[in-house]
Amino acid sequence: MNKTYFKATIREISSSWGKFISIILIILLGSLLYVGIRSIGPDLNESGNQYFSQQKLSDLKVVSTMGLTDTDLSKIKTSQSVKSADAIHMTTLKKNRDQVVSVYGYQKAAKLDKLKVVSGHLPRQGNQIVLDNIAKADGYKLGETYKLPNNSHLKRQSYKIVGFVNSPQFISSIDRGTTNVGSGTINYFAYASDSVFKQDTYSMVAVQFKNAAHYAAGTDQYQRYIDQQSDQLKNSLKGRSAKRLAEVQKPQLAKINKQLKQVDAQQTQLTAAAAAGQSAQLTTQQAKLTQAKQKLTKARDQVQNLAKPTYTYADRQSNPGYQDYFDESHSIAAIAVIFPGFFLFIAILITFSTISRMVEKNRREIGLMRALGYNKMEISLKYVIYALLAGLLGAIIGSVAGMFTLPRFVFSLLANNNINDFVGVVPWSYMGQTIVAGLVATLASALIVLVINLREVPTNLMQAKAPKAGKRILIERITPLWNHLNFNQKVSYRNLFRYKGRMILTIVGIAGCTGLILSGFGIQDSVNDLIPDQYEQIQHFQGVATLNKASQQIHSTKISSQKSAVMKSVTVRAAGSNSNDTATLIAPKTGKNFTKFVSLKSASTNKQLHLSNSGVIISEKLATDMNAKVGSHITLNSDEKQVNVKVTGITKNYAGHWLYATKAYYQKVMPVKFAATSVLFKTNQVKKHQRTNLSRTLLKQDGVLNVSFPRYSVASLGSGGLGSVVLIMIVMSGALALVVLYNLTNINISERLRELSTIKVLGFYDREVTAYVARENVIFTIAGIIVGWGIGVFLHRFIMIKAQTGSILFPLVIHYPGFLWSALITLVFSIIIGVITHFQLKNIRMLDALSSSE
Structure with a gap:
């Protein structure tokens, strides 16, 4: 009997291959997209996490405006939160008119930020250097001589290129950061032996925290942990700013004071000689000593008035391309929550209907089987097998295909980063969900219709269901219109609503x-x-110039208008919350014509907003993250001090977190003096070569430190x-x-x-x-x-x-x-x-x- 039913099932499938395959295809497509798309985010995250783990990417970099010493390194290493730390030498040089290169010191014993060799090998001698892999595009080749300009940081200028590498510090395949050298954009990096550096201090210290590996890179849990450990590290270095200033001032002041004593002694001797009337030239010498004393006194004042060094702590989010990679992954994961689910829902809906109608169609056969003495279980077996085959084949094949194809395909198209090794995660939960969905669509629908039909007596089942009675439809009551329709049209419209x-x-x-x-x-x-x-x-300016002096103007016929402003990065925290965001604060020197540079429109009403002396206007996404409304207060952490500011408006914005304030409000709440060292400028020079030429022109001007074009970065x-x-x-x-x-x-x-x-x-x-x-x-x-x-x-x-x-x-x-x-x-x-x-x-x-x- 079971053999007979099995044959009947095979016959049912073979007699309707189109229907059977279409059911499998619908479930397969739904499962493929659901598992495939939902797997992309986790697979991208895991690929990134594995890459960073293998290359030992540091969790944090400590930088000081006066450099870092062995004392700083020792304090960092002995901090309770730190697992390991590497001190790094680095200098950024203008190699030629078109190239700016950051040269790092390579240490074979370094534990962090390990380079990945693309071709060649790492430096083994002092005359060897490896270049960023993207430097190949500039024509550099293995074995060539590589020359750097004369500088005070390196013992030698000529090297042999022995390799091309990728660094986990630079996830982006194109972005290498900005600098105040040359065009303002770093073209590529290089690594030479640490022994060729002449620097007395370290440029930075790379830090790896204890237990950080327990948290996957790019996740909120990882970032919260790093923030906590960073706070501990900051406490370990608390007070170092004043001591470091003293370390710099003490030898310089000692040298200047010694020279001043020598000048004083010489002046005393000349005064004694002049009193004895020994020489007429003594007056000239005494004038020279007076000038020397004035210069030394001025130098001493400058040293004494040196500002305390600022210690900054840059986590992985500051690495070029790092946050972009995970933002893209998170966006894909967010899309994957709803789109494949709706896709699968449509697939289930159609499959449910198809299977239920197939069983309903076989009412007479079911009635005949019951009349012949087959029990309900035996009758159901045929349809259960049919539904199980269709549901399981569609769900399993689709899930496996989705897991192995879509994530790899998307990963292969991510050409804007240096993560080359795909690491997939078996999405057991998603596969299980699709199998359950597939069985709901097939098996559940078959069982529901079977239960309904098997309740009827065999004689009723063996009789064909009476066709649904026809009814007059609304269009039929409109007599003139109905009479103008032909027979086929009338039948079609009746069937539509029947x-x-x-x-x-x-x-x-x-x-x-x-x-x-x-x-x-x-x-x-x-x-x-x-x-x-x-x-x-929103933002109508094309470029930003950073200046050495406040309120300085830049000059170029290519610039149509400019606006002096304070433009600085601040950390924003909601009241009573530990969550924070990094945002850019812009405070124009004057509010006049500011709308030509930034349009501030209400996120809710689209009406024009105006800067107020009673608070700040913040961007829409920042307001959402901070749960802030008009009238709320948020905390800004700037220049190592916290200030509370009032939100007077929420402006429409799409990219980045922004705050806008007047000069008066800035001076009222901020801990430092208002200094408009940034210039927002408008230009029609937006093509790549035009931007490069404009950058060069501006950087040649005295006091211009950096030029950037935010839109194109x-x-x-x-x-x-x-x-x-x-x-x-x-x-x-x-x-x-x-x-x-x-x-x-x-x-x-x-x-x-x-x-x-x-x-x-x-x-x-x-x-x-x-x-x-x-x-x-x-x-x-x-x-x-x-x-x-x-x-x-x-x-x-x-x-x-x-x-x-x-x-x-x-x-x-x-x-x-x-x-x-x-x-x-x-x-x-x-x-x-x-x-x-x-x-x-x-x-x-x-x-x-x-x-x-x-």
């Missing part, structure tokens, strides 16, 4: 697929518009992983639309086989029969597209709000081509299915379909 369940299912299926496609295009639009909207709608999120995920979602949604349309059309034909056979017998041509069915499908498709647009808009908004990570706030926009393409893709697939349907209808065996059901 089978409301089928109509709703078809519209929902098409609408779901259209909505998925539209939301994919919308995500792409939001990502692509992020940077342009930020720097065209921001990485585009859509260029790598996120863009590829959107492409995958659009393609997969299209594929789902194709399979869903095919499946729904098959259901439609199988349920109406007798009806379609009847009209063929009545003399309808094949094209007329196809039009008879296609007319309904066209109406369903158009209705589904319209409903799908609404679903897509909602889905896009929900996804983009979830995808807001770090300081990013995506513009909620879908451009009209997205609506057109989503409709066009759905229509094209509908036409393809229409062609397939035409050939299916041609091959209907009318006599079999019309044979007696008794």
